[in-house]
Amino acid sequence: MSAPPSTAPPLVVVVGPTATGKSDLGLELALALGGEVVNADAMQLYRGMDVGTAKLTPRERRGVVHHQLDVLDVTETASVAAYQREARAVVEELRAAGRTPVLVGGSGLYVQAVLDELEFPGTDPELRAALEAELDRDGPGALHARLAAVDPVAAEQVLPSNGRRIVRALEVIALTGRPFRATLPGAGTPRYDAVLLGVDRDVAELDERVALRVDRMLDDGLVDETRALLRHGLAQGRTASRALGYRQVIEALDRDPAHPDLAGVREETVRATRRFVRRQRSWFRRDRRIHWLDGAASDLVASARAVLARRLVA
Template sequence: MTGAGPGLVAVVGPTATGKSDLAVALARELGGEVVNADAMQLYRGLDVGTAKLTATERAGVPHHLLDVLDVTDTASVAAYQRDARAIVEELIAAGRTPVLAGGSGLYVQAVLDELEFPGTDPGLRAELEAELDRLGPQALHARLAEVDPAAARVVLASNGRRIVRALEVVALTGRPFPARLRTDGVPRYGAVLLGVDRDTAELDARIGRRVARMFAAGLVDETRTLLPGLRAGPTASRALGYQQVLAALGAGTGADAGTDLCGAAAATVLATRRFVRRQRSWFRRDKRIHWLDGAAPDLAERALRHLGAAAGREPVRAAP
């Protein structure tokens, strides 16, 4: 086939829709490599609960930015932006198609859009986090509503970490916190954005089955092996599944522990379904995304056809 493929393909959307498998299929067809854009898959050891692809499932396709952080590390979007862009540019220079894949919307935008990340002040951050512990997120959210009403309308009143960051940015820069980012610019690298979603009822059922498989595959044991570091990790401890197991392990002893872990599975299903709603809200704002039905049996072919149409020609496939 003739013509050049896209500079970058982004495969985005809610969790459990089939993004990872599609990313591998596209990378194989286009002679590309996958760049992870799932914040929790950055962590070593968070394998079962993040549905990280096994070596077999990666089908020989190189994957980047997996297993690069310890569970005690704090994930930084600014650091991710620097590292991901460096990898993307190396791949493009080598004639390989980067396939950016994941459901962490801010991480995707950090690569594709012109985002700047204000610095941090450790003293101010510590002061705000102490207030968060003492007063709770609702009180800090009320303060955010006073100093930056637009940000307060977007940032959830329960999201203490993001409220703290918003207050920190406003205090350091004197400017509003960019809680809702523009998605109407031309994406970097000539990127083509593909979204994968499924019918809500179907996806809810898939999430239930997926969580059951994770618990059967050893999520609880995996969590235990990561203690005590995981419990202390400011980012990794909030990962879906692990957060619920940590709560159960902390609350239950003896015979009660099994009951608590059953509750942890149910809580993980509910939390994941809520997370999917937030992901949809984030990605559906971006009109640059071409949406695909993850249940389609010819999903990869549909994606390749769109890539070809976006470039005005057939996409280049790797030699067999």
Template structure:
């Protein structure tokens, strides 16, 4: 099938089958995949992020997988530059770029005019300490007073984003919402495809996936990464599954508890992802359980 001259973005919550669909579409549309999962940026974080194996990638080139060490902090601003460069390179070679992932801010950084102000370590540290002391709800209340538009766009449970918004407001003297993307057509003529399932199905799939991850050696993967500095990584050490295993390695060593906590927090994360993506009216939604999913999406993209 002929390549498309625009970007395809496959988005939605965890455990909907986005990666498999992205590969299938890339095979059919002469495409290449661009990763938009923040934790799949990390080398060695394979089992716990459900990263496709080389065999599962079916020979399709994948961009922005395995580009960071676990000690490095992921930056959306840096990702934006690298992902846009990858998309533009794929288009320039006459192939179809397929952006795929459930990290909403990373997807938005590619398809929307999202700008990233500078940072001030001292100011950020102040708000991070407050986050620990009073919790995200109180900081979100403060953000709502300073910048109601930003507060509406940022979930009250997302402590890191709230801290970032307060930091930007303090160091720029401008509302954080001034940096948020304005509604409009997505970059690269992107067609946004959303995959979803009923919440009960997603919960079951998450539980099954977590069981499979622990059975496939997640604990050994975390041990190996701990040896190369995982605990020092501000972003990687907080990844779902990795944080819970680290806590048990440093504590009672009860991996059944780590698995149960990972599943519980992942189910919660799925709900936040759904809330994030459902706010974007440009996304065309598909039932990920439909056997005709790939065919239906292909029809959307080629007609």
């Protein structure tokens, strides 16, 4: 694909922890700039995972085109390399057409994969299937011992209980012949002229918003949505089945299909989501390009537009 002209609009990026208000801000900026939204939430890639991911409904999108939503079945494994390729293609097509891409999401590695010149090793379905079969048969301990033999540094950085990560490490080593980089990537060379906005809130306030969000998801039918997705293979999806909320509902249904413990689902989902929020905050705070905004501010949209105006004339 040819590079967009030098007068092409910049890439606008809205990031931050879960439940801070990123989706609403991204939508408002896309409306103001005549742009389109590019999703950067790994779980919103999945069709049917709507309630549990707080995906904006078609009506709530107010006519703004959203890309990289509903592109995977729940049985498929999300791949940051595939996402990078598809999302970048959208960004570059929009810029070439003179429309502003607004990248919105809280999946840090997915965001960085678009923004920076990072390379991700591919995958081999047959090799992956063989390793996963071995994982199911022998457990993660046996595979971790093999990883320790071929790449001791990676083995120190990957938990012996993290079977999915161990499988990926062994796959990458086999495909590339190089050690597996288990640590988080540092800042890469920027690919785009991008303006990064971060949305966050006071910790106590955000903890309360997470609890209210989980309550709303349960009220809006998270259990029924999960049941429907299980009929479409959710339990077999190695990525989708681990999504916050869905995982807790699946476990409750496994224990009692007729009367799942919804109080327990709520408690564990709130706790897990709050932990996830702290990891997201830690990830994004490493990136000094991000201009942070208070999601609770009454003038949030105006503040974001003012930052964009300053950055675009600088």
